Amino acid sequence: MPAKAPPVPPAVAAQLESLGQRIRAQRERQKVTATDAAEAAGMSRVTLHRIERGEPSVTMGAYLGAMAAVGLSLQVREPEAAPASALPPVVRLDDYPALKQLAWQLPGVAELSPAQALDLYERNWRHLDRKRLSTPEQRLIQALVDELGGGRLLV
DSSP: OOOOOOOOOHHHHHHHHHHHHHHHHHHHHTTOOHHHHHHHHTSOHHHHHHHHTTOTTSOHHHHHHHHHHTTOOOOOOOOOOOOSOOSOSSEEGGGOHHHHHHTTTSTTOOEEOHHHHHHHHHHTGGGOOGGGOOHHHHHHHHHHHHHHSTTOOOO
């Protein structure tokens, strides 16, 4: 009796179903019977049918075995890269508390250009409590350094 399928998010279920359909389509294109493909993969015909339906209870090893038996391979992709520019067109001081503190000498200023923000961080780096920077502010600093600072923070 097959194992009970673990709960999977809908997106994962859709990916497994798609993978199963691709395995079946490849097998059928090659005019290989399910019995022969299962034997080549070292599994039962029932397990192969469960793979072709995209059942999540089947082990990853079995999926890979079925893929190899029909000449497919798995390629894992890295997450998509960030957009061309992660920098906002203007940096709102209210969104970045540490930067707002560094800009105390700029009364009435609510926004800075990314270049001005990088300049303020670099000139006043020694005054920052880097352990207390919020995640969005850390991301902003990294984006400023990567895109405007040539990968280097000049401190």
